[in-house]
Amino acid sequence: MSATDEAKENADSLLQDIQxxxxxxxxxxxxxxxxTVDVREVGTIVRSLNxxxxxxxxxxxxxxxxxxxxxxxxxxEKFLPMMTKVMMERxxxxxxxxxxxxxxxxxxxxxxxxxxQDELRKCMTEEGEPxxxxxxxxxxxxxxxxxxxxILYRDFVSEMAVEET
Numbered sequence: 037m038s039a040t041d042e043a044k045e046n047a048d049s050l051l052q053d054i055q056x057x058x059x060x061x062x063x064x065x066x067x068x069x070x071x072t073v074d075v076r077e078v079g080t081i082v083r084s085l086n087x088x089x090x091x092x093x094x095x096x097x098x099x100x101x102x103x104x105x106x107x108x109x110x111x112x113e114k115f116l117p118m119m120t121k122v123m124m125e126r127x128x129x130x131x132x133x134x135x136x137x138x139x140x141x142x143x144x145x146x147x148x149x150x151x152x153q154d155e156l157r158k159c160m161t162e163e164g165e166p167x168x169x170x171x172x173x174x175x176x177x178x179x180x181x182x183x184x185x186x187i188l189y190r191d192f193v194s195e196m197a198v199e200e201t
Contacts, residue, residue, distance in 0.1 A: 054123045055116065061085055062112055071112040075102065078110055085119065087128040091165055097122070133193055140189035151187040153180060 061081050065073040073081065079094050089097065101114040122128065131139075143159045144151055151159075153176065160167040160175065167175065178195065179187045 051120070051124070055120055057085060058116055058119045058123070059112075062115060066112070072109040073112075073115075075106075075108055075110050078115070081115075082119070082122075082128075085123065086130065087122060088130045089128040093128060133196075136193045136196055137190065140187075140193060144189070149188070149190065150184075151189060153185065153187070156187050 061084050062073060064084075065077040065081055067073075075098060078098060079089075082089060082094065082097065097118060098110070101110055101118050103109075103111075140151065141147070143155060156176070156179065157172060160172055179189075179192045181188050181191075
């Protein structure tokens, strides 16, 4: 087998693997088993596939695959090619651990090595793309050290970081 044939076989294998992951993630949210999902579930599906678009980027993705007359549902036949392209191009990859750590260190103006719940809440709701109350509560439940009541962000960052696959 030539190197070109082997490269094509590897690319085909990667494509099949990606499309299988997309199909499995979509199917979890296809509650009616009719190859559609609620448009509000698409962000969860995309993020479950290890892609982390901003809300604006997610909005652009939805605009690309929504029906001309929005129905509130996204069809698999439109989702699959768009999401395949996103994953093949490795768009919206999560930030590595060192970048996440630097972001927390910026919030820790006194360099204490931790944040209080109020400091984190203020940053997450008043800066950049604000978290919803639900997102904030979910983050707090994972981030706050139950014994100390603070966010030991070095530990939390290693939990947040996603290993490249």
